[in-house]
Amino acid sequence: MPELSVIGASHRTAPVEVRERLALAPGQVSALLAAMHAEKVFDEALVLSTCNRTELYVVPRAQADPLACFLDHVGRIRGAPPETPPGTFYRHDDTEAVRHVLRVAASLDSQIVGEHEILGQVKEAYRLAVEARTAGFLLNRLLHRAFRAGKRVRTETDLGRGSASVASAAVELATHVFSDLAGKTVLVVGAGRTAETAARALLGCGATNLIVANRTLDRARQLADAIARGPAEPVCGEDVSCPGADDDQPATCPALVAEAADEMRAEGGLPADAPQAAVHEVTAEAVGLDDLPAAVARADLVITSTSAAEPVLTHAALAPTLRRRRGALLLIDIAVPRDVDQRLGKLDNVYLYNIDDLDRLVARNLQRRRQEIPKAEAIVEDEVEEFARWLASRGVTPTIRLLQKRLEGIQQAQIARYGRRFAEADREQLEVFTRALCSQILHKPLALLKGLSADGSTSERLATADLIRRLFDLDSLDEEAGRDGHTPRQP
Amino acid sequence: MAEFLALGNWLLPLLYLALLVDYGATFFLRTRAHGREPWLLLVVAAHAALLAGRGWHEGRPPLTDTREILSVLALATAAVYAWIEFASGDRRTGVFVLLLAFLFQYTSSILLAGREMEVPAVSAGAAGVWYRLHVVPALVAYVAVAFAGVYGMLYLAASRSLRRHRFGVLFDRLPPLDRLGPMAWHALLTAFVSMTLAIAVAPLLFGGGGNEMTAKVVGKIVTGSAAWLVCAAAVLGRWVGKWGPSRISAIAVAGFVAVMALLVVSGLLS
Secondary structure, eight states, rough: OOEEEEEEEEETTTTTTHHHOOOOOOOHHHHHHOOOHTTTEEEEEEEOOOEEEEEEEEEETTTHHHHHHHHHHHHHHSSSSSOOOTTEEEEEEHHHHHHHHHHHHTTTSSSSTSSSSSHHHHHHHHHHHTTOOOOOHHHHHHHHHHHHHHHHHHHHTTTTOOOHHHHHHHHHHHHHHOOOOOOOOOEEEEEOOHHHHHHHHHTTBBBBBEEESSEEEEEEHHHHHHTTOOOOOOTOOOOOOOOOOTTTTOOOOHHHHHHHHHHHHTTSSSTTTTOOOOOOOOEEEEEEEHHHHHHHEEEEEEEEOOOOOOSBBBBHHHHHHHHHSSSSSEEEEEEEEEOOOOOGOOOOHHHEHHHHHHHHHHHHHHHHHHHHHHHHHHHHHHHHHHHHHHHHHHHHHHHHHHHHHHHHHHHHHHHHHHHSSSSSHHHHHHHHHHHHHHHHHHHHHHHHHHHHHHSSHHHHHHHHHHHHHHHHHHHHHHHHHTTTTTTTOOO | HHHHHHHHHHHHHHHHHHHHHHHHHHHHHHHSSSOOOOHHHHHHHHHHHHHHHHHHTTTTTSSSSSHHHHHHHHHHHHHHHHHHHHHOOEEEEEHHHHHHHHHHHHHHHHHHHTOTTTOOOOOOHSHHHHHHHHHHHHHHHHHHHHHHHHHHHHHEEEEEEEEEETHHHHHHSSSHHHHHHHHHHHHHHHHHHHHHHHHHHHHHTTTTTTOOOOOHHHHHHHHHHHHHHHHHHHHHHTTTOOOOOOHHHHHHHHHHHHHHHHHHHHHHOO
16 A cells, blocks of 8 residues: 555646536635545545646555545535546556655646746645644655755746746836836736736736726726736636746745735734735726826836727827836737837837737746756655655664664663673673663564554554654664665655 | 065955956856855955055055056945945846956056055145045046946846847846936936035145146046036936936946046056
């Protein structure tokens, strides 16, 4: 029986219509974990459910079928068992399972390799498992190892560097013009989905003022309110994060904003049912297209995505205003046909980008990310090896061997110290006596370990072995053995 | 002591070169882009100690000719940059500023070599308060002009790369435009104020008669006036003509090139 298994379906094995049947909201994950826990299907379990994957990490019990149980509970939550074609689910055991979770946390298994959200999602899954009391000794260690691997990949490689979507490319461009988006005004012209996402990302990264311009003022008002209310549900494949967060600089990414809001909720600073909102104040305003020149004059960043056949921002209307402005203006035109007169991009202090420029930036970043994959894989392998060594060291046999060695060492040291006080004839008796004493001391721990090895749960066995190793400082003995030429075992 | 000063004179350019390599790695290889490290401060401290040692050994401030002034310029450039780096925690522009410091010190060391044992006579003027009130602001002004030139050049390079949609090294490595532009402007403003003070004090220092209009003096007057004119044009353009950062940066670069050329020419002529 494996010590650890992962069973799941992801974008690699299941199309979206299957994944959506398996996807679970946080509340459903908690309910599912509690129900499965009650049925004693596993020692430990964690469910990771994102738009691209639903996975169950378990420390299984003998004769249990975690997948059948999982599907049964998902069926109860959904009202009907989910139909899953053959080949939907994959299963990895032991070291392969460890490798899988580390690759997931390092964003190597993501649809957009290097995207930043997955590590937060793994942390959220872990939090739910801890709350449901289904994360025990092994999953605790494993998940912390996964967080470590994810962080290392992010800081030691360029896997997550640069924007990977049009919306985040807008944010990346903004950070090359403005050192700080605080106090900056974002003008959204039109009501395109990508422009909306980009505006949300810019506000999430610190911009504080929003103007929405639309042909109909009512629609502009609706959109302004919706954007200013805070981040919407994450859009699958939209990796919007603030560049600079991976440069060891503080950044207010949507994910971090959400994390901060969670912390505030936990501390009682925000009501539990408060809507998700940006931590900083955002002022929102709606204008009609007639007021566009005045709005552009006040804006620092303009994102246009109307369906107009002719440019909405014309040279004749805007050039006189833009020539007078001192600060830089970033114009991002993601509409086709284009909304911005190309001559505006030639004005001093005006930086104009169209959808092709953004696509080119994204393509370049994705290419760079692909080049970083081998480095990231090496980090994951390094962490997998360390975890495997640690797991092996918590086995019953090595623990018993080290425990006997520890007691034998104590016995020999004490005989060496006090043996001279005894007569030559008594020394043999002393040796017999101390050996018997040590055997008596060892008897219960060894019986416990052997018992757990025969019929105990994996989690209990590992936790007990770990406790004994710490009580008797067996890891130092292991390290000594490593220095003497044996394989070192690191905690 | 003389041997120690001679050794220091040769070591300093090497120390700046080592810093240049380190900051070059930061810019091109993105290593340690955000950090405050002690090496720059150590080099600045060593440089200051060497200049103080030379002043003590020769019994006068080491500010009497272009060679010594170049060394002080190198020190001031590195020290001001160290302060900027400490304040911002961003070392990405260091390679450009330290290139300047290295060139100043390298030129100074080459020119100073072979004259270690010669101790020029100290004029009465060189020891006075007016002299210091003239020389110190002038030095600050030249350092500020150098900073304005470097940051103006970086602004223009970053702006050009953004305007042409080139997502290359400059796009990746340079700080944002709204950090570079104000740096060039504030440096020019500092240069303007300091040079105005230096020029205002100059008649009090040299106006007493008895000062010959040597090539050295003429060179200083021409260079100082040119620097002041550049700064004044930028200040006037910004405040009256509402010039944007692009034009201010262009002025800063042009002014820096002109002032450095005049400094070198006047140094060669003296």
